[in-house]
Amino acid sequence: MISGGDSMAQADDKGATGTPRDTGTLGKLMAVLDLVTHADAPLRFTDILALASQPRGTLHRQLGHLVEEGLLEIDAEGRYAPGLRLLDFASRSWARNEFRLIAAPHLAALHRETGETVHLGVLRGSSIIYLDKVEGHQPVRMYSQIGNASPCYCTGVGKAALSVLPADKLRELLPSLRFNRFTPSTHVSGETLLTEIGDIVSAGHAYDREEHEAGIRCVAAPIWSDDRSFIGGVSVTGPAYRLSMELLHEWAVPVQVTARKIMDEMRIRLGPRR
């Protein structure tokens, strides 16, 4: 792979599929698409064959269909890579997302107040999907990770989200987590995580103490709908040398205020039920 050394924590939450969905042909095709898009580099047919538990003939036709539809592409060396049609689908998914549209001005305000990168994310299964960010015009920048799925147990937004998850849902989710030690301070067990979640519930905000990426800290607050069918969070993130824990502690207030404003507006625009 060519890959300039510009991206940091990309491609994180690998195929923790969990429930085997009953979606017929589509499910099998999407599993193959996942394999190729989540790989670090273009894959040859045989590579995919080894990863997918499918017979040759079947896989060959599936890949052919995915390529034909533009969901995958074949590079000059005959290897399979993500296709550009995915971008077209996603740009609309993003542009129209109502949560993102409602939150955008509040994120901008929070960024003006702190001068650091602001992230907006939603909880999907055990992953946080980043929906938006407002970047600081500072020399140290994190690479865009909009759309990226990151684990919930080692990100500020993730832990904030877990803190408002109903108890039964949390009990369900915890055992399914596969802890990956990204840094020395990453949670590696449900116990320590659960303890911290207790603290987050009472504080109303969560910290990421370089748990996902060394040298990166953040403070986050949860955002949720009344019936908890929708759960996400907002955070301020930056390099540890600039963001002391004291500073993060101060910022907990504006971050929580921002989350509150977004929730208020959601209630008005999307109705109070959810």
Added chain:
Amino acid sequence: MISGGDSMAQADDKGATGTPRDTGTLGKLMAVLDLVTHADAPLRFTDILALASQPRGTLHRQLGHLVEEGLLEIDAEGRYAPGLRLLDFASRSWARNEFRLIAAPHLAALHRETGETVHLGVLRGSSIIYLDKVEGHQPVRMYSQIGNASPCYCTGVGKAALSVLPADKLRELLPSLRFNRFTPSTHVSGETLLTEIGDIVSAGHAYDREEHEAGIRCVAAPIWSDDRSFIGGVSVTGPAYRLSMELLHEWAVPVQVTARKIMDEMRIRLGPRR
């Protein structure tokens, strides 16, 4: 729809499907996904039923599978909207795109030189898909349109791309274009477009004289692989009041130089064949 008034030319190149692909079940599912993602607002079951030429039962199961897979979502009112899994797929497609990775530093340099928004796009069928942009920190900003498919006949990058398309491919493509008069200066016939393409071939760069969006001008240069299997372009875009045609004419040189540098690096990194 809620829709803040922030986006300009979004969701352009609507379902100009063209060739009916033979991709079995996947093709039918993707056609439905296209319908929903390309709509301006969430669609109810009956709305989709009217648009898709499918029987009730079939469509119902297809939508169910798409939702189950996270490609679509059902909102509070039971309407279908694009799903967040699309974002996850796309973020990887984008992050790993080699053309984009190679071009990125050159786009940044061109932006420093001009101070205006720089776009990178590739030709896919009769659409330009925007792969990257570097935005000007100016009061008037165009909304992000990375991943958006725009028509080739009324965008700078599109017309630049057409100018390096092999003659036979161009002859094939022209009749399939469905001209949509976005502004008074949009091309509405193949003849006038073909005439301009002739000029672009000799000049080496293309202008967009407010043809896609009123008040927006640009100058673009084509980027192509030796065998023309890959065609795209780079452009500098901005509001007409700031970008006189004279200024754009001056910028044609740095834009073409940028395109040249990107092509040189592609030849080195991806091999000369393509």
Added chain:
DNA sequence: CTGTAAATTCCATTATTTGGAACTTAATTT
């Protein structure tokens, strides 16, 4: 309540996918 439209479920028929094997093509070794 009642009537109407929308959404969902059902199931025999039909079409597509499946998967093992044979085959072709490309790469590597002797």
Added chain:
DNA sequence: AAATTAAGTTCCAAATAATGGAATTTACAG
């Protein structure tokens, strides 16, 4: 350059999933 091996592609009867018309249930309006 021929032989060997690996990679990729095609084939087709059997298995599986998709189809679509109609019946049923649910949501909504008068």
